[in-house]
Amino acid sequence: MTGQPRPSWPSSLQLIGSKGMGGAERWFQRFCDALADGEAPAAMGIRSGSGLDRARRDGNGTRMPCYTLPFRTVWDPLSALAVSRLLRRLKPEIVQSYLGRASRLTRPRRLGQSRPLHIARLGGYYRIGPYRHADAWVGNTRQLCDWMVAQGLPAARVHQIYNFIDPAVEAAPSALHGLRDEIGLHDDEWVLVTLGRFIPVKGHRDLLDALARVPAEIDARRWRLLLLGDGPLRPALQNQARALGLAERVVWLGWQRDPRPYLQLADLVVFPSHDEETLGNVILEAWSNARPLVTTRFRGAREITRHGEDAWSVPCADVPALARGIERMLCDPALARTLALNGRGRAESDFSRETIMQRYRSLYTRLADG
Numbered sequence: 320m321t322g323q324p325r326p327s328w329p330s331s332l333q334l335i336g337s338k339g340m341g342g343a344e345r346w347f348q349r350f351c352d353a354l355a356d357g358e359a360p361a362a363m364g365i366r367s368g369s370g371l372d373r374a375r376r377d378g379n380g381t382r383m384p385c386y387t388l389p390f391r392t393v394w395d396p397l398s399a400l401a402v403s404r405l406l407r408r409l410k411p412e413i414v415q416s417y418l419g420r421a422s423r424l425t426r427p428r429r430l431g432q433s434r435p436l437h438i439a440r441l442g443g444y445y446r447i448g449p450y451r452h453a454d455a456w457v458g459n460t461r462q463l464c465d466w467m468v469a470q471g472l473p474a475a476r477v478h479q480i481y482n483f484i485d486p487a488v489e490a491a492p493s494a495l496h497g498l499r500d501e502i503g504l505h506d507d508e509w510v511l512v513t514l515g516r517f518i519p520v521k522g523h524r525d526l527l528d529a530l531a532r533v534p535a536e537i538d539a540r541r542w543r544l545l546l547l548g549d550g551p552l553r554p555a556l557q558n559q560a561r562a563l564g565l566a567e568r569v570v571w572l573g574w575q576r577d578p579r580p581y582l583q584l585a586d587l588v589v590f591p592s593h594d595e596e597t598l599g600n601v602i603l604e605a606w607s608n609a610r611p612l613v614t615t616r617f618r619g620a621r622e623i624t625r626h627g628e629d630a631w632s633v634p635c636a637d638v639p640a641l642a643r644g645i646e647r648m649l650c651d652p653a654l655a656r657t658l659a660l661n662g663r664g665r666a667e668s669d670f671s672r673e674t675i676m677q678r679y680r681s682l683y684t685r686l687a688d689g
Contacts, residue, residue, distance in 0.1 A: 329412040330411045331361045331414065331683065332362050332415070332435070333415050334414060335371070336366050336388070336398075336418065337370075337420065338366055342600050347371070348381050349483075353676050354676075357676060361383055362384040363381060363385050364387075364402070365385065365386075366390040393419065402424050406427060412683075413686065416440065416453070418442075419450070422449050423449040436454045436455065437452075437453045438456065438457055439457075440456075441459075441467065442463075443463075444597065450472075455478065455682075456472055459479075459480065459481055459597065460619055462622060464477050478682055480678045482600060484604065484607040484672075490580045498581070502572075504543060505541075507541075508540060508541050509542035510545060511545065511585065511588075511645070512582055513547070513588065513590060513591070514604065517548055517549060517553045521591070522592050522635070522636065523546070523591065524559060526591040526641065529591070529638045530542075530565060530642070531565060537649045537650060538650065542568065543568055544565075548573070582610055586610075586649065587613060588611070589645060590602060592615055595617070596618060598623070599619040603670055606663055606670070611659045615633055615634065615636070623665075627658075628658070630658060630662065631654075
């Protein structure tokens with residue numbers, strides 16, 4: 320209505336069409352939670368029957384209006400029609416799509432002059448074709464944005480905004496003790512934690528090979544590895560662990576809706592991704608929970624971490640170096656504590672929800688105002 324002040328946020332629809340759960344989906348949910356908490360006029364569209372849909376039906380969904388869409392294939396005309404109908408119904412000023420399926424099926428230009436502005440948000444070095452028709456693009460690292468420009472996207476419409484991480488809510492000691500008992504951890508065992516989908520880029524094979532080189536006991540304490548995640552490589556990784564004699568040392572915990580209690584059990588977080596990894600939310604998770612981190616120097620880690628200050632960095636796919644880094648952190652508690660505290664400081668200063676959401680709000684407002 321004329322004469323009414325503009326809301327603090329332009330209205331938006333957030334769309335993702337993936338079926339499973341992973342880093343992109345967890346970020347989507349966290350971002351939508353932040354929009355809802357900021358009372359932004361926003362809604363979300365997700366794939367019917369997806370992991371996000373199941374979480375919503377279990378009472379763990381995002382606190383904003385949610386619509387389920389088919390998102391069956393990237394070429395499905397019924398799915399494209401469902402997206403168009405939702406856009407006509409809601410009339411958002413901004414539609415932000417995530418990953419290729421939702422981006423390809425989002426075609427606001429077909430709606431005429433009242434169409435919303437389409438932002439495609441990229442969290443990886445994906446094939447750029449499904450994203451070219453958008454009006455603007457967001458990348459979560461500087462290197463990714465530079466790559467998008469090199470692929471021919473206009474630099475003036477490519478915007479870099481990092482992911483944020485919320486401050487960790489410390490679990491009660493009794494709850495952590497109960498979780499240790501549930502997992503079967505002894506009080507005197509070192510606990511190593513890694514998170515991620517079981518796919519080649521995450522480097523789980525390297526991690527298991529590295530752990531086979533780590534002494535069975537460090538400072539008279541045995542170590543155990545908690546693996547949070549799932550994916551197509553799980554059978555092969557389990558076979559590898561057995562072949563290396565690590566089967567009793569590795570705990571397979573599957574996807575966890577809230578990984579924070581497991582991170583708070585950790586004496587060390589390990590992130591062994593290969594160079595194709597874009598940002599690496601696990602870094603932010605470790606920092607937020609004030610846990611020491613050993614990470615490989617993949618693209619995102621090179622951009623945001625500082626070796627020896629807030630993380631211990633080793634070359635990608637260098638199994639001996641990864642083993643030495645893990646052993647170093649467990650043998651040097653003073654260094655581990657310093658990295659953990661500095662990492663928490665980075666999370667609070669550079670990757671806070673307030674900082675990142677203000678950048679999104681400024682971008683949305685600038686684009687909506689044209």
